[in-house]
Amino acid sequence: MTKESVICPSCGSNAVSRHEKNSFGQLTLGHQFSYKAVSFKCKTCNEEGDFLGISDQNYMDAQKDAQTTFAKNILENMSSVGITMAMFERVFELPTRTLTRWKNGDFSAGALALLRIIATYPWIVEVAEHKFERSYASFVVIKAAANELHEQRKNPTLHYYERQTSYEAPIPVFSNKNVRIGA
Amino acid sequence: MDPHYKLDDFIGDCAMGNSKAFVTSGAQLTAESDFNLPTQKQVLEFIGNGGLEKPAFINSEVWDKNPEPKQAIMIDAYSFYSGFLYGYIAFRFQPKTGKWAIKSFKKNRDPDTRNLAFKGSLTNLLT
Numbered sequence: 001m002t003k004e005s006v007i008c009p010s011c012g013s014n015a016v017s018r019h020e021k022n023s024f025g026q027l028t029l030g031h032q033f034s035y036k037a038v039s040f041k042c043k044t045c046n047e048e049g050d051f052l053g054i055s056d057q058n059y060m061d062a063q064k065d066a067q068t069t070f071a072k073n074i075l076e077n078m079s080s081v082g083i084t085m086a087m088f089e090r091v092f093e094l095p096t097r098t099l100t101r102w103k104n105g106d107f108s109a110g111a112l113a114l115l116r117i118i119a120t121y122p123w124i125v126e127v128a129e130h131k132f133e134r135s136y137a138s139f140v141v142i143k144a145a146a147n148e149l150h151e152q153r154k155n156p157t158l159h160y161y162e163r164q165t166s167y168e169a170p171i172p173v174f175s176n177k178n179v180r181i182g183a
Numbered sequence: 184m185d186p187h188y189k190l191d192d193f194i195g196d197c198a199m200g201n202s203k204a205f206v207t208s209g210a211q212l213t214a215e216s217d218f219n220l221p222t223q224k225q226v227l228e229f230i231g232n233g234g235l236e237k238p239a240f241i242n243s244e245v246w247d248k249n250p251e252p253k254q255a256i257m258i259d260a261y262s263f264y265s266g267f268l269y270g271y272i273a274f275r276f277q278p279k280t281g282k283w284a285i286k287s288f289k290k291n292r293d294p295d296t297r298n299l300a301f302k303g304s305l306t307n308l309l310t
Binding site: 028 | 205249
């Protein structure tokens with residue numbers, strides 16, 4: 001039985017046991033992180049769940065740490081493909097020192113989404129540099145596709161297939177060093 | 184057969200968070216694997232924010248594991264869409280606690296009805 005007075009939300013019984021285990025989450029494009037999963041099981045109706053939202057809180061705390069590392073890692077890697085923080089802020093019309101704030105952990109979910117897009121398609125910075133002008137964007141996409149095809153012909157590897165979420169090493173970001181901004 | 188509950192009541196209560204609803208462990212696992220919603224909070228916010236697109240009632244069944252079977256509790260099941268995904272959700276309400284239990288939240292294994300538009304054309308091609 002728990003120290004707290006936990007009522008099963010499914011049947012109203014207080015015959016509830018608490019279970020804890022170490023569990024893992026996977027950050028999209030980032031590292032795996034661990035957190036303490038807490039669940040409650042009702043001995044009356046056998047229902048099981050995070051009745052008090054404790055697991056949620058543990059998950060979000062651990063996820064935030066992983067996201068901070070992820071953002072910092074991406075921002076530090078940007079310079080390797082020619083994207084400086086000042087340039088990034090200018091082309092995406094962000095206030096100065098926005099990226100410094102992100103690097104220090106002060107970022108939103110929207111900021112993370114943008115970083116993931118940049119990490120996957122670094123050439124989007126070049127499109128932004130041209131104010132997202134449509135014909136230029138098409139040109140850049142075609143150029144990137146040609147580069148990708150060239151790489152595939154040199155190293156004939158993969159056909160796309162839908163795979164289960166992997167809990168292996170995170171996908172390397174900015175792995176295609178041939179993509180140079182403004183090249 | 185009609186739904187036992189008003190879907191809008193369920194959605195409205197999900198918007199209020201886990202004071203009014205909870206996600207069972209099994210449903211939470213598939214919510215994460217199938218819909219990238221790893222926490223109960225995210226599942227409830229998703230539903231409460233109108234995430235169930237084009238919900239269609241499937242059926243209503245008695246909760247067979249109810250420890251108090253004299254007071255029948257029904258489970259409503261719906262199919263829904265979320266962008267490209269075709270989903271399935273089942274939930275019930277416990278009057279004693281005033282809470283909804285989300286029993287299932289997963290990809291729908293039935294054929295996606297959006298694909299049925301091509302069924303006639305494909306049949307014609309094959310015959």
